[in-house]
Amino acid sequence: MSADDRDVRLEELLRTSLYDEAETIVPAGDGLSRIQGRVTTRRARAAWWHPMAALGGVAVVAVAGFAAYALTRSPAHPSTLQTSNNGPAPTPTPDASVPTPSAPSVVKPTFPSSAFYPFTSEAAEKQWVAQDGPSKQPWILDPTLEAKMFVASFVQQAGVDEVFGSAHIVGRTATVTLGRTLHDGNRAIPVKVTTVSLTKFDQAWLVVGATDAGGQLKLTSPRSGQALTSPAFVAGPGYGNDESVQVDVRTISGVARTGDIQPVAFGNGVPQWSTTVPFSAADPRGAVVAVELSMADGGPARITAVGVKFATVQAASYPQYFYGVKQGRVTKFSASTGDPVSYLTPAEPGGGASDPQLVGDQVFYLDGAGTCVNALRSVPVAGGAPTTVAQPDPGYVISGFGMHGPTIAAMFETACTPAAGQPQGLLVARDLAASTSHTIPFPSFPPMVVGDPTWAADGTHVVTVVRTGTQADVRQYDAFKAATADSGTPACSIDAGLGLPNVAHVDGTGTAWVAIQTGSGMQVVRCAGGQLSPAFTVTGTDTPADLAVADNGQAVLLSDTSGAVWRWTAGSTVVTQVQVSVPQPQLTW
């Protein structure tokens, strides 16, 4: 390392040390009221001083005048002087024209902007006080107990309960350094893990952040009090060697992170580490928490927490209705209540509608009329007679379809009873207006198309989820040129570790939406410009069945294979389950 490198390193070390130290210094919240009080007092003194000074000036002039007079007068007339000095000096009264100073204005202490535990608002703290919280939860009144509770219940790291020194309380701020005993062979080593910073508001001590007591695990992003939108961008300087940190977004309600926790490796000369953490937070505030585990015993070695706000993005609105199927008929439902509004197709004994898809002013759907017999039909949203749009190839049944406008269809057809040499599946593109068609054979399953194929924005490529044994990926086929099932290219790179893609849908803006079955539920992600970004997550064990995305990409319906339906709008952190009266595994906006 050169001398210049050492200088730069020392400068950076000094800068970060000063910044980190400064971050722990939180002035009391009454600074402004104290300054204003002193300003008011000074102003009041000045208001008194001016008339006094005026009177004083008069007195000086008078005394001088009298002195001059006395010196120039003959001693035969001393009485004048004596008379003038008789009696007490007049008491000055404030001039009525001088404004009476108002009482010092007291600025009400504000709730700390970066506080996030155990309260996220002034109202919550006041409610706690009103409900006898101080006697029921006395630990909130003690910064040391509060710090321990924070690490145990919020960060959820057990065993970090040894206090190093004592709480360092300065006015209404406190820092508490906590650690644990690390057992390395026969040695028991006390180690510091984190320094928790707290601020007192009203009666409660509030956690505003925590830093690594050793100064090695730091976050440069986000900043304390920053308003975050999902996914959170988290970064820090890459000190050390072979380090690894787990980053989480947490609130007082629990984990706000929506994906699996991913360890981030850093150190070894790489100047900065970073990661993104998708989250969905119902609370207004929370914290980005970074935990580094000890290589010696796997316990927590360093903990850093930065208090953040969750940006309130105006949630988009969603269409008033969606279309599903009830009693084998295409049915219009209220998107807010899930109640059926009207039937679009007549009752069909022995068959019925499935897989409705709204395109313009028509709902396209599959109409089954017996075993392995169906057709692609459409019905006007405003009501009217259904018409047949397309039939499957002989010996096949349409298992999924997607429309590009009202005249271009992509259908995945499955052989009813595959004969020797006959492909088990066909991905068929048809231009209904030009009466042209192209077929991509799928000789045997797997690979096979699952869910509905969907058209890319260019109208020439079809995006599908292709299942390949236990894996699945999202592929794009040149709909009118591709020759084989293997000629598809990845449309969206989804890491196999994220889960199993089940459904894909391209909205009117060209963004591909994919519903993935993860280990902990269903996650919907967006894929645009090669970048994957999470939209929302539904926890549980359900399997995604269908995905309906409004053309503008602002509203999504997700159904599972049992027919439960969830609604999400862009910008919202909440996913609402729609209380449908009958299960709706397949639906459309």
Added chain:
Amino acid sequence: MDAAARDADEALVAIYTAHYRSLVRLSALLLHDVPAAEDVVQDAFVAMHASWKRLRDTDKALAYLRQAVVNRSRSRLRHLKVVDRKAPSLLPADARLHMPSAETGAMAAIDRAHVLVALRSLPQRQREVLVLRYYSDLSEAQIADAMGISTGAVKSHASRGMTALRQRLEQTS
């Protein structure tokens, strides 16, 4: 209340909102005493309010505040040193900072605590220059203005301060 007084009151609130915390932190880094730092900064704000007729500009007011904070912090330190000499000897306030950290990494030997302890051991002017440079991110001219010295003296204090800081850290690592 006349317009000038109202103007001063409004400026006070605006400048307080934007800079109070960073000024307290600056003073606390110089003093190592947060309540004293708050007193120093509040004094500076009261003085700034009294001088508002002359300043009448946020930038000038901020420069005035910085200068007042540095000067008053220096005076407070001088006072504390006199008090310390008369007080019985105590354990160093920074002793707690020398506790071992969780991991013994490459940077553990020269961690934040060591840097801050080393910084506090520097001569006052050098410490002030380094804090103004690396915490407040001031230029040499602004530091010179805040400390009431020449830019040449700023360079000199900065250079000597960094050299001394490096030597102290090397001694402790």
